[in-house]
Amino acid sequence: MDDSLVFHSNLFVCAVISHGHLVGLTGKVRGVNLGGWLVVEGWIKPSLFDGIPNGDMLDGTQVQFRSVTLSKYVSAEFGGGANVSVDRDVPSLWETFRLWRISTTQFQLRTVGGQFLSCHGQWDTVTATEISPSTSETFNIERDNSNRVHIRLLSGTYLQATASNQLTADYPGKPDWGDNAATFEMTIVANNIHGDYQLANGYGHDKAKEILSKHRSNFITEEDFIFLSKHGINTVRIPVGWWIVMDPNPPAPFISGTLDALDNAFSWALDHGLRCIIDLHAAPGSQNGMEHSASRDGSTDWPTSQQYISQSLDAIDFLASRYAKNPALLGIELLNEPSAADVPLDLLISFYSKGYQIVRKYSPSAYVIICQRIGRADPIELVQANVGTTNLVVDLHYYNLFDSFFFNLSSLDNIQFIYKSRQNQLESLNKANGPLIFIGEWVNEWNMTNGSQLDYQDFGRAQLDVYNAASFGWAYWTLKNDRKHWDFEWNIINNYLQLVHIITDVSTLLSAFRHLFLRVAKLIHEVFAG
Structure with a gap:
């Protein structure tokens, strides 16, 4: 032509x-x-989104986690780039995490500073220092019929809030939905990206x-x-x-x-x-x-x-x-x-x-x-x-x-x-x-x-x-x-x-x-x- x-x-x-x-x-x-x-x-x-399982936990959903035993929120110190603690009475930006959805139940958790929560295996302490997420930054989030959740490594170990206000991967066995160190209340702060x-x-x-x-x-x-x-x-x-x-x-x-x-x-x-x-x-x-x-x-x-x-x-x-x-x-x-x-x-x-x-x-x-x-x-x-x-x-x-x-x-x-x-x-x-x-x-x-x-x-x-x-x-x-x-x-x-x-x-x-x-x-x- x-x-x-x-x-x-x-x-x-x-x-x-x-x-x-x-x-x-x-x-x-x-x-x-x-x-x-x-x-x-x-x-x-x-209606395009009506059939998505766990549809209130899409990519970009903002969540906060409160330990039911400590009555404290999980917090990424300085908004990311450092340790993770469970020591805040009132949640704000440091205590808010954005979901990256891997599957219906698997997620990565991004801090306001852009780093991801990370745990390299059983007995490890959770930090917020990784920029590029992989398997160590991927967690299973299990929900009950209310707002309670358990957070589990891909290897099977559950995270817990310790008496020293750390978040660690060493809870013994499988937790129930009662008031124990591995149970958290999850609040969905925002779910407005569709x-x-x-x-x-x-x-x-x-x-x-x-x-x-x-x-x-x-x-x-x-x-x-x-x-x-x-x-x-x-x-x-x-x-x-x-x-x-x-x-x-x-x-x-x-x-x-x-x-x-x-x-x-x-x-x-x-x-x-x-x-x-x-x-x-x-x-x-x-x-x-x-x-x-x-x-x-x-x-x-x-x-x-x-x-x-x-x-x-x-x-x-x-x-x-x-x-x-x-x-x-x-x-x-x-x-x-x-x-x-x-x-x-x-x-x-x-x-x-x-x-x-x-x-x-x-x-x-x-x-x-x-x-x-x-x-x-x-x-x-x-x-x-x-x-x-x-x-x-x-x-x-x-x-x-x-x-x-x-x-x-x-x-x-x-x-x-x-x-x-x-x-x-x-x-x-x-x-x-x-x-x-x-x-x-x-x-x-x-x-x-x-x-x-x-x-x-x-x-x-x-x-x-x-x-x-x-x-x-x-x-x-x-x-x-x-x-x-x-x-x-x-x-x-x-x-x-x-x-x-x-x-x-x-x-x-x-x-x-x-x-x-x-x-x-x-x-x-x-x-x-x-």
Whole structure:
């Protein structure tokens, strides 16, 4: 196939339908995210996790152990890197351990400092000094019907809390569930990470593959693209994980199949006049410690490892090389929501600059999207960064949530915040003579309880009024969600979010032309590919 012919045919189609707006679109992006599809987020569809045995002890679950005889908590001195004692009356960070799940009953216990509890055999004293866990850091946790547990070495010896406040592997025989030195009360402090790692490692490979194959086939289908097209949506933002590069044999515990699903999305987009933004949502090691970045235990290890950064750039290279000449590609987002607390700005800008150059190897016009850091960070830091010169976009995520500032706001307060704070920031960024601005995530939901349908309509209208001014456009989070106000489809069908005022007869006509030309582009692509 002659690459130059494909490029020029794509360029022709984009030029005809651009109508003076973004390359390849009849206007700005009016998008919807396909969250919870190719990157698992348990809160979007909790039922995915319903069948996992010991499902409250997944990777990343935070636990504390209290000796029933000493009435003291197990503690990693200094948060890890030293001895382990059983001498604390009140638990805090030193007494909190994150689970690494090995099997239904076997676990490794990670301290807040990153070290693992370790015991090298019978008579040994437990310490917290190992960085890379192995069999000596793996324990069986046996539970009774309440919150009592026994902790046992793989060799069979049970740990006990001694009178000298040590944790040792020398309890004689098998303990019962009474008040003895080998019995502890386990408190689950947090169990809020439900991502790809937790699902796959919780079920095991075969069952996880069955669950995810069904989910990927049914959660998002061609019918959804038809629905979006009919309601004036012109773009889908598709979160993917870094392991897509190695499909069909991704590293454990990740499950294959995301690449085929992404190919399907591009085909459906072409057939129904939509464009695709590929979003690297989950980077190796996790860029923010959250479930949607496939973190194993809530740690943010991505910025600490050059290997992780290189693997992320490899993922960008793979995605750009595979989809650059596909007429449905609008852009590639290099990394979703890096943490301001953990990812240094200079490191992030360097990564974004390298990612930009990688995309440009394969496409002179695909939009390269760089996401703001979440937390305490000003988006102007990326607007002013020297990342690239052509078709560069800065992605902002606007939620009237997740911050105590929004906790007690009324409906009117929330709307005024949109019209004042959000609008002023957007106007300032639009005038900065830098990259285009994209509201890549927003939702018609807030912290206010008992809002009426009219309240939600007014809030949605305010957001659309303001976010329409973003120079690149916006994308709603997300298409489908068990929480109805986060569910774009539910909002539209039930008239809680009204898009009618942004869709005119002219835009409908232009959408039809866009659909027609994308179909032509697809045919051209298929002919030359064949």
